[in-house]
Amino acid sequence: MRGVSPGHPDKERHLVHDDLRSFLAAIQSTGDLVDIDDEVDWDQELAGIGRLGCERGAPACRFNNVKDYPGWRIMCNPIATWRRMAVAFGLPADSPVPKLYETYAAREQQLVPPVKVKTGACKEVVIPGDRVDLFDLPVPMVHEGDGGRYLGTWDLVVSQDLKSNWVNWGMYRFMVHNERLLTGFPRPTSHLGKMLLDGYVPEGRPMPIAIAIGCDPLSHLAAAATFRIAGNEADLAGGLRQAPVELVKCETSELYVPASAEMVIEAEVYPDRVNQEGPYGEYPGYRSGEMGNAICARVTAITHRRDPILTLDTTGFMDSSATSTSISGAIAIQRRLEANGVPVKAVYVPPEGGVHLAIVSVRKGGAETARKVIDVLTVRRALISKVIVVDVDVDVFNMAAVLHAFATKCHPARGMHVTSYVGRANTLTPAYTQEERVSRSGASVAFDATWPPDWAADATPVRATLDSMYSPEIQRRVLERWKALGL
Amino acid sequence: MSNEYETFARDPQRLLSGREVVLTLRDLTPGRRKYRGVSVRAVVSRPPRPGEPRLWIRSVVGNRDPQPCSVRIVEALPEAFAAVPYSDFFQAMERAERR
Numbered sequence: 001m002r003g004v005s006p007g008h009p010d011k012e013r014h015l016v017h018d019d020l021r022s023f024l025a026a027i028q029s030t031g032d033l034v035d036i037d038d039e040v041d042w043d044q045e046l047a048g049i050g051r052l053g054c055e056r057g058a059p060a061c062r063f064n065n066v067k068d069y070p071g072w073r074i075m076c077n078p079i080a081t082w083r084r085m086a087v088a089f090g091l092p093a094d095s096p097v098p099k100l101y102e103t104y105a106a107r108e109q110q111l112v113p114p115v116k117v118k119t120g121a122c123k124e125v126v127i128p129g130d131r132v133d134l135f136d137l138p139v140p141m142v143h144e145g146d147g148g149r150y151l152g153t154w155d156l157v158v159s160q161d162l163k164s165n166w167v168n169w170g171m172y173r174f175m176v177h178n179e180r181l182l183t184g185f186p187r188p189t190s191h192l193g194k195m196l197l198d199g200y201v202p203e204g205r206p207m208p209i210a211i212a213i214g215c216d217p218l219s220h221l222a223a224a225a226t227f228r229i230a231g232n233e234a235d236l237a238g239g240l241r242q243a244p245v246e247l248v249k250c251e252t253s254e255l256y257v258p259a260s261a262e263m264v265i266e267a268e269v270y271p272d273r274v275n276q277e278g279p280y281g282e283y284p285g286y287r288s289g290e291m292g293n294a295i296c297a298r299v300t301a302i303t304h305r306r307d308p309i310l311t312l313d314t315t316g317f318m319d320s321s322a323t324s325t326s327i328s329g330a331i332a333i334q335r336r337l338e339a340n341g342v343p344v345k346a347v348y349v350p351p352e353g354g355v356h357l358a359i360v361s362v363r364k365g366g367a368e369t370a371r372k373v374i375d376v377l378t379v380r381r382a383l384i385s386k387v388i389v390v391d392v393d394v395d396v397f398n399m400a401a402v403l404h405a406f407a408t409k410c411h412p413a414r415g416m417h418v419t420s421y422v423g424r425a426n427t428l429t430p431a432y433t434q435e436e437r438v439s440r441s442g443a444s445v446a447f448d449a450t451w452p453p454d455w456a457a458d459a460t461p462v463r464a465t466l467d468s469m470y471s472p473e474i475q476r477r478v479l480e481r482w483k484a485l486g487l
Numbered sequence: 488m489s490n491e492y493e494t495f496a497r498d499p500q501r502l503l504s505g506r507e508v509v510l511t512l513r514d515l516t517p518g519r520r521k522y523r524g525v526s527v528r529a530v531v532s533r534p535p536r537p538g539e540p541r542l543w544i545r546s547v548v549g550n551r552d553p554q555p556c557s558v559r560i561v562e563a564l565p566e567a568f569a570a571v572p573y574s575d576f577f578q579a580m581e582r583a584e585r586r
Contacts (some may be wrong), residue, residue: 043521068518068519069519135519135520135523136519141521141522143549144549145545145548145549145550145551146549147495147513147549148513148522148524149522176522176523177523177524177566178523178524178525178566179523181524181566181567188572188573193572193573196572197572197573201571201572269572270567270572271571271572272569272570272571273567273568273569273570274567274568274570274571274572274573274574274576274579275511275524275526275566275567275568275576276495276511276524276576277576279495279547279548279549281549287548287549288548289546289547289548289549293573293574293575293576294572294573294576295572295573296567296572434497434547438575
């Protein structure tokens with residue numbers, strides 16, 4: 001762990017975690033990590049504990065005694081709470097959510113390219129492909145009824161465009177099929193999917209990938225982020241960390257991975273093979289039956305630390321995406337709306353919405369704005385299917401105020417603006433039928449909870465709250481007397 | 488060979504037709520290799536036939552049919568099916584079945 005240079009644009013001094021272990025020490029000191037030394041079964045029991053932890057907002061767990069796998073450790077749900085995300089940013093654990101949004105948005109603007117190093121901790125043990133056995137790793141069975149054991153739940157998958165220098169980091173799930181075969185579900189609309197389908201498949205070439213597990217938390221946050229096409233998430237990770245990520249070359253490809261990773265699984269995606277992947281209980285909080293639509297990769301090498309810690313996100317309601325994908329998704333939405341001329345003030349993706357709902361406040365509302373919001377957000381792919389557009393006086397982080405605006409200001413007939421699409425829907429959206437999943441068909445809707453801009457001010461309803469329906473003098477007196485009145 | 492497997496099916500009736508079908512099985516033998524996948528050509532029977540490994544069928548959302556089957560493995564197949572990435576896996580298995 002190290003401090004940020006005093007000259008950095010951020011006014012506050014933060015601590016940067018160079019690896020998973022530094023982060024674990026930090027969340028242990030804030031009471032946000034529990035060590036579990038009793039034996040726990042990798043087959044559902046371990047993930048069941050993690051799952052309940054997500055649902056209860058409990059501390060993260062480090063399992064030090066995994067059945068059938070003596071000596072291995074598994075760390076569960078790295079940044080599934082705002083407290084742990086705050087620590088990952090180097091902020092006090094009790095930092096308010098808007099502060100985390102503000103921090104992400106500021107650092108995202110200051111990209112820091114990675115640096116290459118000759119070696120790193122992830123190279124302490126090197127297992128060549130012909131000696132790889134994925135069953136030597138304590139890969140958990142996450143939920144009863146999943147298609148198999150999932151290795152990539154909190155990972156950082158590196159791939160490179162065949163025709164350019166674009167390197168993608170993504171967080172994609174991977175399932176163990178046998179000793180060397182993985183199947184995975186980076187969606188076809190993902191950046192990895194685009195690289196594969198546009199570059200390697202037409203040429204019939206296998207695509208090298210590297211699945212890095214147990215890196216520093218902000219590198220994983222960058223991998224999970226909604227980032228622009230042709231943008232290198234390694235630069236984003238450096239920005240979020242305010243320090244470059246150190247990268248080391250893979251053993252069997254030209255890809256580079258974070259040197260401090262706990263483990264790296266190098267593989268090649270077949271351009272002409274498939275096998276079963278899924279079903280899997282996913283971040284929207286359901287197992288939706290999206291199986292039969294995936295990629296297939298053969299492991300070419302594994303490297304890891306001498307005593308590696310595997311990381312696991314017990315996906316489902318309020319998993320790590322509730323903070324990680326939400327915050328990066330919200331900032332990406334804000335940037336995209338700004339770039340397209342929408343008068344946006346703030347965006348919030350509430351964790352409880354399973355990354356399917358966004359709250360957008362705008363300086364000028366009305367049907368035209370709401371329609372533009374939904375059109376802009378569904379141009380290439382549509383991960384979020386519901387957007388509530390509110391006026392600028394509604395605090396997007398205050399869900400009571402948002403719900404009030406939605407319930408009262410959204411016209412039940414004219415307030416919904418729907419757009420339908422084929423080929424770019426989120427196949428994990430539980431509301432879709434199996435047929436819609438297969439064809440990637442879906443729809444998104446904007447709920448316009450703003451006042452129509454053509455309504456005259458003297459005919460627009462006035463909100464019956466202290467800050468809207470009382471004079472400044474009365475407001476001041478009420479606030480001044482509040483405590484003295486015993487309230 | 489294991490004593491117990493599970494498989495995932497979009498159309499369970501295809502598996503229960505009594506003819507040879509192509510499917511991917513998950514080995515349920517307890518231990519480090521539990522849930523290992525294997526692609527096979529096999530005949531599925533319900534009710535289960537004596538002496539054959541037990542087979543459980545799960546739906547595409549992972550729900551297990553409580554009625555057990557048995558499976559007679561005719562042939563082990565290559566570990567993956569020929570198809571471009573993101574192809575429908577169930578259709579790829581049906582194509583392999585016709586070969």
